[in-house]
Amino acid sequence: MLHFHKEGAVSIILASLVSVAIIFAADYFLKDHYWIMKGVQVLALILLIIILQFFRNPNRSINALGHTIVAPVDGKVVVIEEVMENEYFKDKRLQVSIFMSPINVHVTRYPMSGKVNFSKYHPGKFLVAWHPKASEENERTTIVIQNEVYGEVLYRQIAGALAKRIVNYAKEGEVVVQGDDAGFIKFGSRVDLFLPLGTKLNVKLNDKVKGNQSILVGEIV
Template identity: 60%
Template sequence: MIYAPADGKVVVIEETVEDEYLKEKRKQISIFMSPFNVHVNRSPMAGVVEYFKYHPGKYLVAWHPKSSFENERTTMVIKGTDGTKVLVRQIAGALARRIKWYVSESTPLQQCGEFGFIKFGSRVDVFLPLDAEVLVNMDQKTKGGKTPIARLK
């Protein structure tokens, strides 16, 4: 089971190509956090951080499609014990401008454990294997570490 990494609202569910690290087609689920949501970010699955990178960037509104690759952001790949990899991206929004993280490569993560936060409005993208079963709908509200968003096959 993959859990929501943040409180917020589902704003993207689509098949896309993740070109930074995985370099393959993936299912993307994006959760927008308004300034009124709790901005703690939680690991959607247990595993070890295989890849982590901070990217400086712009501050487009977090729901803008280009925010995933033009805004200030972090990219983290979690590798599960079965070898499954899930990419999680924290994206700063127009108001946020402050991403904090507590992980680096080789950090073990507990499922639903905190890995960072983003101040004010922002977004978290999750890139899942194509055969993952999506359990949320567009505009659905999520609770970080509590709402199941997908099931891995």
């Protein structure tokens, strides 16, 4: 059964109403121009389908609690490199960045179980998501989770040129479960993870990953 994310409720309702209105309006005003009428109606349906697929929220489970770090989102691995993380750790970390196109599922899921030690929203720019400065200059949220296996791991939701709203459910002090709904980023964006140096990855550049299915670090035991 197809599920939709709660953050899409308003957009889905509006898109449905607009699409229905366009279909009936085309039927009334363009009935003497059959192919034009059908073209307009098809475009209205395509608009609705795009909105529906963007807010889809597939059920995904993985039996790997505590022993792995999974991809927090669907997308493509566009960065793997050692960088200075200047906001929280203030030292070098291994950065793994996943770029989401508008056709990807945009649900953010917790990459591992543990306690939320840090959660902060930053207003900012809307550079394209793959821009090198997007991680530090774009609108973003920074979340740090700690558990006994991996210590502290930071992930950052980053708005892109099209993404104008980031939703973050993580609250400092709460205990979260790997794979649970952690938020949503609307219309194209990126998520960065900052891992301890020396972390052995199961992915490489340009790999496509799925949230709560692709194991970035560790193995199922």
